[in-house]
Amino acid sequence: MAIGRLLLAVSMAMILLATPARAADESTFTLGMLGDIDSANPFVGYSGAAYEIFQMEYLTLTQYAAADLSVVPGLAESWEESPDQLSWIYNIRPGMVWSDGTPITARDVKYTFDRILNGKQESVNYYAYTESITSVEVVDNLTVRMNVKQPSPIMRSLYVYILPEHVWQDIDKKAVKTFTNEGTPSAPIVGSGPYLMVERRPGQFIRFVANPHYFRGEPKVSEVIWRIYNNADSLGLALERGEIDAATDLTAPVWESLRDVPGITAVASTNTYFNHVAFNTGAALVDGTPIGDGNPLLTDPRIRRALSLAIDRQEMVDRVLQGLGEPGSTIIPPMYGDLHLQASDQTAYDPARAAQLLDEAGYRLGPDGIRVDGQGNRLSFRMYGRADSDTDSTSILEFLKEYFNDIGVELTTSMVSTDAIISKYGEGNYDLYEWGWGVEPDPNYMLSAMTCANRSYKDGDAIYSTLSDSFYCNPAYDALWQEQSAQTDPARRAQIVQQMQQMLIDDMPYLVLFYPYQLTAYRSDRFGGFVPQPADNGALLFQYGTWSWDSIAPVTDNASISQGEGSSTAESAVAGAPEGQSTSIPVVLFAALAGGAVIIVVLVVLLIRQRRHALVDGRE
Numbered sequence: 001m002a003i004g005r006l007l008l009a010v011s012m013a014m015i016l017l018a019t020p021a022r023a024a025d026e027s028t029f030t031l032g033m034l035g036d037i038d039s040a041n042p043f044v045g046y047s048g049a050a051y052e053i054f055q056m057e058y059l060t061l062t063q064y065a066a067a068d069l070s071v072v073p074g075l076a077e078s079w080e081e082s083p084d085q086l087s088w089i090y091n092i093r094p095g096m097v098w099s100d101g102t103p104i105t106a107r108d109v110k111y112t113f114d115r116i117l118n119g120k121q122e123s124v125n126y127y128a129y130t131e132s133i134t135s136v137e138v139v140d141n142l143t144v145r146m147n148v149k150q151p152s153p154i155m156r157s158l159y160v161y162i163l164p165e166h167v168w169q170d171i172d173k174k175a176v177k178t179f180t181n182e183g184t185p186s187a188p189i190v191g192s193g194p195y196l197m198v199e200r201r202p203g204q205f206i207r208f209v210a211n212p213h214y215f216r217g218e219p220k221v222s223e224v225i226w227r228i229y230n231n232a233d234s235l236g237l238a239l240e241r242g243e244i245d246a247a248t249d250l251t252a253p254v255w256e257s258l259r260d261v262p263g264i265t266a267v268a269s270t271n272t273y274f275n276h277v278a279f280n281t282g283a284a285l286v287d288g289t290p291i292g293d294g295n296p297l298l299t300d301p302r303i304r305r306a307l308s309l310a311i312d313r314q315e316m317v318d319r320v321l322q323g324l325g326e327p328g329s330t331i332i333p334p335m336y337g338d339l340h341l342q343a344s345d346q347t348a349y350d351p352a353r354a355a356q357l358l359d360e361a362g363y364r365l366g367p368d369g370i371r372v373d374g375q376g377n378r379l380s381f382r383m384y385g386r387a388d389s390d391t392d393s394t395s396i397l398e399f400l401k402e403y404f405n406d407i408g409v410e411l412t413t414s415m416v417s418t419d420a421i422i423s424k425y426g427e428g429n430y431d432l433y434e435w436g437w438g439v440e441p442d443p444n445y446m447l448s449a450m451t452c453a454n455r456s457y458k459d460g461d462a463i464y465s466t467l468s469d470s471f472y473c474n475p476a477y478d479a480l481w482q483e484q485s486a487q488t489d490p491a492r493r494a495q496i497v498q499q500m501q502q503m504l505i506d507d508m509p510y511l512v513l514f515y516p517y518q519l520t521a522y523r524s525d526r527f528g529g530f531v532p533q534p535a536d537n538g539a540l541l542f543q544y545g546t547w548s549w550d551s552i553a554p555v556t557d558n559a560s561i562s563q564g565e566g567s568s569t570a571e572s573a574v575a576g577a578p579e580g581q582s583t584s585i586p587v588v589l590f591a592a593l594a595g596g597a598v599i600i601v602v603l604v605v606l607l608i609r610q611r612r613h614a615l616v617d618g619r620e
Helices: 002-017 048-057 106-118 232-241 252-258 301-309 313-320 351-360 393-406 418-427 444-448 475-485 490-507 547-551 555-560 600-610
Strands: 028-034 062-064 071-073 076-081 087-092 133-140 143-148 195-201 205-210 223-229 264-269 273-279 325-327 380-386 410-416 432-438 457-459 462-464 510-516 518-523
Touching: 028 232, 048 195, 071 076, 087 106, 106 133, 106 143, 223 232, 232 252, 232 518, 252 264, 252 518, 301 351, 301 490, 301 510, 313 325, 313 393, 313 510, 380 393, 380 418, 393 410, 393 432, 410 418, 418 432, 418 462, 444 475, 475 490
Parallel strands: 028 223, 380 410, 380 432
Antiparallel strands: 062 071, 076 087, 087 143, 133 143, 195 205, 205 223, 264 518, 273 432, 273 510, 325 510, 457 462
């Protein structure tokens, strides 16, 4: 055990050699995390970490409130739907400027939306928001009108990052696919959010500085550093030793190990996230042209349903998450109570029924214990896991191998980077893989990932992924998606959304495994002001908005932290365990840890050539 801890310390020391030194004062906040971003370009990046950067740098017209996820003003101070429900007016806050001092105007809004409406790559992340928009007009310097083809509830919550026209107009539709959008110390990103990127070393760190022109006031922390770690153990050790100020992406064992460490507050928050297994249901381009090398047996929904029934989701929660989560069933998490479809018996653990389904489909056990049909087709599939996952992807795949083997299905597993998975799914070169989604308060975006329009597309000789990672295509589902996106009655819309979830359970393009809690820990002896979203035990970081980034401050400044929208003191922001979890999470006093640091210096010199590199920059 002592040797293992020492090796972790060595690993951390090597990372520190390639990352910015911690500031001597308390104006730098360092966040440790697993895995790098795929891209800092809002038209290219797909990962959750990338989206966090987008919202740190660019405002949206409206935002989701910290307290209850209701829609509140953002870049627009007010908005109004026309009496005929076919246009919307957005009034931009007066006096706002980009970080370089250029005024923010209605032209920036029109430019951003026009680029999405007229571009292919630009529309990938934003199609779900803009599909009903027909045109965008500048009424005056601070007023934008958007015309829509039908009434749309999504127009109140357009999660589209408004970009500065004077910067992006020089990046054409061809260049945008490879544009990194990474700032430098001499040329920071031009943005409107609380922080701006000034430096990035892929797989090592990302550095941000506070935006002095931010409309809520310059943040109290002048610099933020994201430090990338290869594994959760080294991430937890870094927090314990004080080399970082907070850690997200924690696994359950590491989070548990931090709960009683002096000076650290560990928080298990309800989450908008789900882990899933995606099936290759028949990879094809958006025009229907087949692509990839997926096993055609998985196009049969009976096989996919049988595999779902073979999984003991509660056991996975208990053993993979150590109870820090809930069994999964559908793509809208239970925290969205009015929209979430209650668990179906089709996602219950029933291996006998699973075996029966495979028997009925014509697959009998072969001499090696693996099922085979009359033509000799074996139920043997390739599955990929994420080597840089914040959940224990390796353990997940091991459980699935065991569950599937129990019903006569063979699983050959490989661990690869998230970048590699994105490449494989975009081109259809997989059978199954494990990943996850964070789901917005409005269900439209998440539901759109299952539409035919979000399959991959080809540009020249290259194939590009969009939101669909299962290639599910069902015209009946698409019709319901269109219907809910135009339904302004919340109760009726919720019925449609639940009907769509049931359709996905019936067809099973995804196996939703579980809803993990967000496991975060931070140095409460150094920083406070974290704001949970929602207020009742919500996430402290990686939110729908920048409420914590707006409010985090050194503990010496806690008394001056604003109590306005989305603000709280450190004490009131600390969330307890979700309902049904027996543990409580104390706010503890700090006792400095100092030993064990000197010996690693020599070992670093000896082992420097053996350092494992984290993810390189790439398109997910």
